[in-house]
Amino acid sequence: MKVEFLGLNRQYRQLKNQLDCALQAVMARGAFILGPEVQRFEQSMASYLGVRDAIGLASGSDALLLSLMALGIKPGDEVITTTYSFFATASCITRLGAKPVFCDIDLRTFNLNPEEVKKKITGRTKALIPVHLYGNPCDMEGLSEIAGSHGLAIVEDSAQAIGAEYRGRKIGSFGVASCFSFYPTKNLGAYGDGGCVAVNDPELSERIRILRVHGAKKKYFHKFIGLNSRLDELQAAVLNVKLPQLDSWNQRRREIAIRYNKSFKGIFSIPESDPDVTHVYHMYVLLHHQRDTIRERLSELGVSTMIYYPQALHLQECFADLGWKSGDLPNSELACRENFALPIYPEMTDEEVDYVIESLLKIADELK
Ligand SMILES: *Cc1c(COP(=O)(O)O)cnc(C)c1O
Numbered sequence: 001m002k003v004e005f006l007g008l009n010r011q012y013r014q015l016k017n018q019l020d021c022a023l024q025a026v027m028a029r030g031a032f033i034l035g036p037e038v039q040r041f042e043q044s045m046a047s048y049l050g051v052r053d054a055i056g057l058a059s060g061s062d063a064l065l066l067s068l069m070a071l072g073i074k075p076g077d078e079v080i081t082t083t084y085s086f087f088a089t090a091s092c093i094t095r096l097g098a099k100p101v102f103c104d105i106d107l108r109t110f111n112l113n114p115e116e117v118k119k120k121i122t123g124r125t126k127a128l129i130p131v132h133l134y135g136n137p138c139d140m141e142g143l144s145e146i147a148g149s150h151g152l153a154i155v156e157d158s159a160q161a162i163g164a165e166y167r168g169r170k171i172g173s174f175g176v177a178s179c180f181s182f183y184p185t186k187n188l189g190a191y192g193d194g195g196c197v198a199v200n201d202p203e204l205s206e207r208i209r210i211l212r213v214h215g216a217k218k219k220y221f222h223k224f225i226g227l228n229s230r231l232d233e234l235q236a237a238v239l240n241v242k243l244p245q246l247d248s249w250n251q252r253r254r255e256i257a258i259r260y261n262k263s264f265k266g267i268f269s270i271p272e273s274d275p276d277v278t279h280v281y282h283m284y285v286l287l288h289h290q291r292d293t294i295r296e297r298l299s300e301l302g303v304s305t306m307i308y309y310p311q312a313l314h315l316q317e318c319f320a321d322l323g324w325k326s327g328d329l330p331n332s333e334l335a336c337r338e339n340f341a342l343p344i345y346p347e348m349t350d351e352e353v354d355y356v357i358e359s360l361l362k363i364a365d366e367l368k
Pocket residue numbers: 059060061062085086088089131157159160180181182183193194195
């Protein structure tokens with residue numbers, strides 16, 4: 001048996017008619033930039049997330065960058081974030097000339113530890129970017145308390161956590177801005193790049209709306225120096241078809257994760273989340289000191305795995321001038337060395353899930 005790491009074509013097969021019609025309708029209509037599909041998607045997304053406004057952008061990376069731009073982050077400012085994330089979480093900070101201050105994770109949840117965050121605050125700290133990694137919501141109460149008492153803005157990197165909940169409320173409004181990605185492999189994936197930012201404050205959302213069209217409130221008259229960063233009309237058409245399915249897809253991811261958890265408990269350290277959150281398992285990640293051997297054996301048995309992430313952000317070559325060294329953020333560095341992600345997507349069959357479990361248990365037995 002062969003289990004692919006992802007099966008994006010399966011989702012297309014399920015929704016083929018609707019998707020084909022939606023895309024053809026856009027082409028027949030002839031409106032390609034900020035047309036009715038984007039408008040409809042923004043409204044559906046805002047109501048899905050329970051926020052005032054959702055602004056469609058070209059990518060999740062731009063959602064982060066535009067949020068920080070709209071907040072006025074500038075050279076000399078510091079922004080605290082996790083070192084264990086995708087690159088865009090930190091590059092949005094350095095792009096604006098500000099300094100990313102990297103923080104270690106809690107190995108149980110892979111997320112920022114509020115106690116560690118507290119230690120990093122200086123007089124120059126302006127914002128905090130927590131990442132709900134792998135779809136697991138951060139300790140937003142702990143982080144909001146710290147942000148509140150130091151006057152910091154929270155910009156959530158929610159790229160992996162669409163549909164996740166913290167204490168019964170959807171991720172999307174715990175920070176002043178919450179950034180989502182529709183990269184094809186995300187839980188809600190477009191057929192190309194796309195992103196959006198959820199905002200409650202009307203002034204902030206107006207600023208982001210202007211910034212995404214080169215800072216022009218009135219066309220050809222530029223109030224700010226913005227970007228060209230819009231959610232594409234064709235991608236919005238895809239997302240409008242898919243959004244109604246998101247909750248059931250996330251539910252299926254959780255079902256698979258529960259089966260993995262039950263099978264691996266006591267053998268591997270299974271991913272943990274707080275009792276009052278709803279995890280959406282963008283990724284299902286385990287740690288093991290013989291990670292490379294395990295991946296090789298799984299691959300021989302036909303099970304594909306991935307590594308998220310092999311290198312922490314504080315040790316990236318492009319950030320060398322920040323002066324970090326190996327050993328500075330040990331939990332994250334250990335996670336980089338030991339993590340491996342198992343296939344988890346809603347279209348996986350029960351047989352495939354069983355086969356992944358059976359294969360990994362067999363390998364664990366061999367390693368004993
Ligand atoms: C995917 C991702 C992003 C960036 O989103 P893009 O749409 O690919 O630009 C940012 N942060 C995290 C944690 C992500 O997983």
